[in-house]
Amino acid sequence: MQRFLDITLSSFALILLSPLLLxxxxxxxxxxxxxxxxxxxVGVNGVAFDVLKFTTMIENSENxxxxxxxxxxxxxxxxxxxxxxxxxxxxxPQLMNILQGDMSLIGPRPQDIIGFNAFNLKEQKxxxxxxxxxxxxxxxxxxxxxxxxxRASIIDKKEFYVDYIAPYKGKIEAWYVENxxxxxxxxxxxxxxxxxxxxxxxxxxxxxxKNFPTPPKELSPYL
Numbered sequence: 147m148q149r150f151l152d153i154t155l156s157s158f159a160l161i162l163l164s165p166l167l168l169x170x171x172x173x174x175x176x177x178x179x180x181x182x183x184x185x186x187x188v189g190v191n192g193v194a195f196d197v198l199k200f201t202t203m204i205e206n207s208e209n210x211x212x213x214x215x216x217x218x219x220x221x222x223x224x225x226x227x228x229x230x231x232x233x234x235x236x237x238x239p240q241l242m243n244i245l246q247g248d249m250s251l252i253g254p255r256p257q258d259i260i261g262f263n264a265f266n267l268k269e270q271k272x273x274x275x276x277x278x279x280x281x282x283x284x285x286x287x288x289x290x291x292x293x294x295x296x297r298a299s300i301i302d303k304k305e306f307y308v309d310y311i312a313p314y315k316g317k318i319e320a321w322y323v324e325n326x327x328x329x330x331x332x333x334x335x336x337x338x339x340x341x342x343x344x345x346x347x348x349x350x351x352x353x354x355x356k357n358f359p360t361p362p363k364e365l366s367p368y369l
Contacts, residue, residue: 148331152251155335156244167238170200173226182239187256190277195248197256198239202227234289234342240280252334253279254319264308265316272320281338283322284315287351289341297368310365317359325357 160167174181180201187197203222223231230236243249249256256278262270279285288294291311295303322330341347351358361369 147328148250148252151331152244155251156241159238160241160245163238166235170230170235174201177224177226179224185258187258187278188262188274189248189256190274192274194259195243195256197249198243200230200236200239202230202236237280244280248277250277250279252282252331252338253277254282254322255279255284261312264312265319266313269316269320272323273316276323276326282319282334283351283355284319286334286337286341286349287318288315289345294365294368310362314359314361314365321355321357321359325355 171181183199183201183203184196185199186194189195202224204224227236240249244251253276254273257265262273265273288311294311295307298306322334337349341349352360
């Protein structure tokens with residue numbers, strides 16, 4: 147049933163959003179940037195696939211600065227990229243990944259190998275049991291991850307991410323897999339729309355979801 151909904155809803159979204167997708171493509175092309183960004187990500191059963199996004203950063207940005215970790219006001223982000231990332235419009239090309247069968251509308255976010263290896267081994271084994279998602283509990287919870295990193299009074303942001311954000315992100319993604327149901331799938335679709343249109347509204351996940359993992363004390367003050 148979830149796969150049927152993935153195909154149906156993604157097809158509908160592509161048709162509905164095609165004028166917007168075309169407009170973004172034209173702007174990126176006319177400003178001298180590549181339209182799409184492709185990167186290998188860990189998929190279901192650990193099989194790698196090419197995730198598709200609109201380009202938001204300068205070329206080879208993953209080899210500069212904080213690598214795959216993006217901070218608030220990151221100098222590597224293109225001017226239009228700031229808007230695309232804030233609005234999450236840069237993720238829309240992944241609707242094609244969903245139709246190809248590499249992704250689902252809802253699931254753990256697809257990680258590159260470095261991000262995936264930052265998860266605990268136990269969570270890694272659970273996460274790869276399902277298709278990664280365009281959205282999901284991880285992207286919803288950490289929708290303002292760059293701001294969380296900015297608020298953290300830690301000099302080494304990369305170390306803070308590896309020590310606290312990544313392990314907790316792995317826990318909540320694994321929580322989704324272990325509690326996966328059609329009801330949760332539909333609920334997270336509506337929550338995704340809610341946080342896109344009401345981004346500043348805080349959600350008490352521990353009250354909303356049963357047995358939701360508690361954030362570590364080192365991370366909690368910055369959420």
